[in-house]
Amino acid sequence: MALTDQSTRIREGEELDAAIIDQYLKAHIPGLAGEPRISQFPGGASNLTYLLEYPDQEFVLRRPPFGHKAKSAHDMGREYRILNQLKSGFPYCPKAYVHCTDESVIGAEFYVMERVDGIILRSEMPAELHFSAEQTRALCKSFIDKFVDLHNVDYQACGLGDLGKPEGYVARQIGGWSDRYEKALTPDAPLWEPVKAWLKDKMPADHHKPSIVHNDYRFDNVILDPQNPMQIIGVLDWELTTLGDPLMDLGNTLAYWIEADDPAPVQLMRRQPSNAPGMLSRQEFADYYAERSGIEIKSIDFYYTYGLFRLAGIVQQIYYRYYHGQTQDKRFAQFIHMNKLLEQMSLQIINKSQL
Structure with a gap:
């Protein structure tokens, strides 16, 4: 098994015209020579990501999915801008080269960035890494350290003060997620009414210092140095980034953080090796985050439940496209079961919560 992230053949219906892309890139990137070979990264369920391999240079192309898209989602220009401007305060952003707004080129907006070649951890920790529990714990803490670093970025100095409205x-x-969920409802989807009511009732005030909110910070969006896998060299997928309460971002990340002793159905949702020996538990994750950030976290229940509900909203939006035949990606057929499981997990937290 190769440790570096591998691209594969392009899924049916998601092909790109190599000649047209080559012509466009050579007109916008000086010194580009040769012909590109295009393949697709299999991960991700939102924007589509392709590898463009030239003889002397490699790029990554990002474009929106085919079919129905939620309003304001998949903003290529926004993600391109974030990569270029945030890099001065957070050096783990890949360099973005060009943003194409002319949809006649490939049928949608897109942008092209550098390929940061490295290791991306998926659902299982690669045996080839030979990580001990102590090394895994150190990597986990480094992962959280980068999260805190991002939340401490001076976004005004990066020229991103208009990226969102923290108040x-x-x-x-x-x-917003309640509205988006309702608009993506299908006849087989749960309604989430008790959870939505609880979140609205327990909603804390915006009392934390606003920060950059990544909104999708997970190990499978982080790149490790192939020569030193303990070192994080890149952070990907800035599509949903905005300004807001950093603890809401923590809740987003905890929603993906599946522990070794979580039930078997929950394990089926795992997309990162958060269950590996040495990884922190969700509570330990939050405690270490609080220690490094200096933010007091009395309870993670609200933020974790919000993260699960938001994840269900994302899952349901994707399933909506599959349900209505707007994508042929068979992975999405199971998303309705994930949605129902997320609701069950949320209700369990609420029933035990002291909030």
């Missing part, structure tokens, strides 16, 4: 962020997220 009222918590309330907007609860209301």
Whole structure:
């Protein structure tokens, strides 16, 4: 098994015209020579990601998915801008080269960035790494350290003060995801009414210092140095990035953080090796984050439940496209079961919560 992230053949219906892309890139990137070989990265369920291999240079192309897209989602220009401007305060952003707004080129907006070649951890920790529990724990803490570093970035100095509206962020997220969920409902989807009511009732005030909110910070969006896998060299997928309460971002990340002793159905959702020996538990994750950030976290229940509900909203939006035949990706057929499981997990937290 190769440790570096591998691309594969392009899924049916998601092909790109190599000649047209080559012509466009050579007109916008000086010194580019040769012909590109295009393949597709299999991960991800939102924007589509392709590898463009030239003889002397490699790029990554990102474009929106085919079919129905939620309003304001998949903004290529926004992600391109974030990569270029945030890099001065957070050096783990890949360099973005060009943003194409002319949809006649490939049928959608897209942008092209450098390929940061490295190791991306998926659902299982690669045996080839030979990580001990102590090394895994150290990597986990480094992962959280980078998260805290991002939340401490001076976004005004990066020219990103207009990226979002931090005031009222918590309330907007609860209301916004409730609306988006309802618009993506299918006849077989759960309604989430008790959870939505609880989130609205327990909503904390925006009392934390606003920060850059990545909104999708997971190990499978982090690149490790192939020569030193303990070292993080890149962070990907800035599509949903905005300004807001950093603890809401923590809740997003905890929603993906599946522990070794979580039930078997929950394990089926795992997309990163958060269950590996040495990885912190969700509570330990939050405690270490609080220690490094200096933010007091009395309970993770609200933020974790919000993260699960938001994840269900994302899952349901994707399933909506599959349900209505707007994508042929067979992975999405199971997303309705993931949605139902996320609701069950949320209700269990609420039933035990002291909030």
